[in-house]
Amino acid sequence: MPTETEVDVCNETSSKISSTRIAPFTSLHYTRDAAMSTMADEIYQKCSSIEPNTSWRNSSPNPVVSIPDTKTDTFQKIAEKTTEIAMYGPLVCLANFRVTLVHLLWMWHWIDALTPFCASLQLLDTHATPDPQSSVFNPDLLTSDISVYNVENTINPVTQFSLMETHIELKLCATDDAFSDEGEFEDDSMASQYRTHLFTVFICADRARLLRWDRAGVTVTPLFQYSSSDTPYLQEFFWRFSHADNATRGWDTSIMDPSPDEETKARQSLKVDDSEILFKFIVYDDCGPNADPTYLITGPPFETHAFPTGRATRCYVAYHLTQGQNVFMKDTWRIVTPGLVAEGKVYERLRDSEIPHVAEFIVAGDIPGQTHRTLVLGTIGRPLTSFRSSWEMLNAIKDGMIAHQQAFQKLLILHQDISVGNILITEDSNGTTSGILIDWDLCQMLDTCSNDARPKDRIGTWQFISAKLLLDSTAPHTVADDLESFLHVFTWVAILFTPNSMSPEDLTAIIQLHYEDMWGAPDTPLGGRAKQLALATGSRTDPPAVQKMLDRLQDHTWMLTTITNALQDRNAWLAEDASRLNSTSSSSCEPYNRERKPKSELEYCRAPQKYP
Known part of the structure; x- marks a missing residue:
């Protein structure tokens, strides 16, 4: 992965097939599934791997305040859930007190250990609230399972890719790996924002991946056990991310507000x-x-x-x-x-x-x-x-x-x-x-x-x-x-x-x-x-x-x-x-x-x- 974002010459100057259902001036689309398959093929050619415990940490600053201790049993309960939607409540409680009644049932179990990891962030269950503006970039209205925003932002509608800092995608079955939905959500985030790069999180059953997207491709970690005390990378990521400045989070800081x-x-x-x-x-x-x-x-x-x-x-x-x-x-x-x-x-x-x-x-x-x-x-x-x-x-x-x-x-x-x-x-x-x-x-x-x-x-x-x-x-x-x-x-x-x-x-x-x-x-x-x-x-x-x-x-x-x-x-x-x-x-x-x-x-x- 280049340290300075450059378009990958080998892939970018080669022929590529993209879906018109994603954008005009593209070829080879017959169905929605074919379109997503095309996107997956393109992303697959631009992937590289990175270990979460080494150079991945160089992508984000080390906060002055030490990361708090984590009770891994709270994450173990997430891994034990039997439906994908049931996973949202505990994870959202990591950093958000204003949740639905279902989430409140989990509140007291999580609050002491998990809130400090996302001090400046707001995590919302958005799996059922599509962003109406996503139709500008995709004919199908898109949602993110858990959307992450700055606490200062008032989100209405809840899914709003233009304001999203990052997002989490959840899958119950281990066979749903290979990034599954990854690509179409990054499409909307990168297209509706002014960014140099974008971080996302993919959770699959009891394991997770961290991803960093830029215009050259995506850097992705191997799957790791987020419920293990030996691999607290998920907690560390959100702790670092919540203390990072806008440039580190991927925003293009050369874009300004007019007077x-x-x-x-x-x-x-x-x-x-x-x-x-x-x-x-x-x-x-x-x-x-x-x-x-x-x-x-x-x-x-x-x-x-x-x-x-x-x-x-x-x-x-x-x-x-x-x-x-x-x-x-x-x-x-x-x-x-x-x-x-x-x-x-x-x-x-x-x-x-x-x-x-x-x-x-x-x-x-x-x-x-x-x-x-x-x-x-x-x-x-x-x-x-x-x-x-x-x-x-x-x-x-x-x-x-x-x-x-x-x-x-x-x-x-x-x-x-x-x-x-x-x-x-x-x-x-x-x-x-x-x-x-x-x-x-x-x-x-x-x-x-x-x-x-x-x-x-x-x-x-x-x-x-x-x-x-x-x-x-x-x-x-x-x-x-x-x-x-x-x-x-x-x-x-x-x-x-x-x-x-x-x-x-x-x-x-x-x-x-x-x-x-x-x-x-x-x-x-x-x-x-x-x-x-x-x-x-x-x-x-x-x-x-x-x-x-x-x-x-x-x-x-x-x-x-x-x-x-x-x-x-x-x-x-x-x-x-x-x-x-x-x-x-x-x-x-x-x-x-x-x-x-x-x-x-x-x-x-x-x-x-x-x-x-």
């Missing part, structure tokens, strides 16, 4: 009501180390992450305190690997070379001591799928291609992640719309990156990756692959969001066949057979014609010329064909409402999966 004056200005500019909590971010300029920091005020993100590990990207419309205007802010744990350049550095080069149809770059930098990067752009766009006409949609794609062409020809920068989410529509003060190409964080600078330093695994968003790369994950990524991705973006959006005569069954079949085709091992999936067949239609009767078409995709010229000519006569295009999500054949294909995430409208059977 009343700053909050007033931000609410007016962002148009958020008083019920939304505002946060103050500080951004350090990597391009100008001596420059003053930039301060931004944000409400909730309009796009957030969905897994406890990984880059954990959040996107905001933020209020720039110095400029007094709204800007775009992207917060992410960046990948650390040779060949990938920090996104801010890429935007700086694009700006200095006056590459068109790229967002205005303001500032970018890492939070000190972390590989946690904040990027600020002066351009705010709307999703490609919000087009008001098909002409507007194709014009935005054309502009994205121009940005791609100029970046490649002038700077030898290859984007490598052309997708429906990375082309936005912008509008100037006169109402004229255009497109911009965003998310350059996975690009390659071919002039400075050797072949050996380039990632060996495929990069991109599954539905739009070229047929060649889907069929061979080790094939080199070339400009032709990105150009093919532009073609797939256009056809994918046209099929799903423009009027057509296809039945829901036919539409679903086409989407699944051409964009969802996937087989092979979960860690190295393959696909692209239908894409390859579609591109090669007629090859048996006229191979030269097909080869001529494929040759055209080696360069931007033919595609840009064709699209530009098609757009010239505006009157030839339908005036009333604004974006509308077409019906599909199954309820599982319908997008579920994900509050604060406009891109959720793109969800269908399996929404786009980004690699890495």
